[in-house]
Amino acid sequence: MADEDHCGADGSAGPAPEGGTARESDAAPDEPRAECVLCREPTEYPESRKGVTLCPACEWQEAQRSACSG
16 A cells, blocks of 8 residues: 555644544653554654554544444
């Protein structure tokens, strides 16, 4: 799959799925951003965040996939 399949070319994203706790405001301002595991774009999460990190567009698309799966 191409990166465009995961993240819209226009950078738009819908609401993020519930459950995320660490946000940009939780990190030190100079701490580097983690990259999205799907498209490798910078996320709003700090690199020190544990677990899978997704950019807002990929988070939204993953939420759509899980909501539509029967």
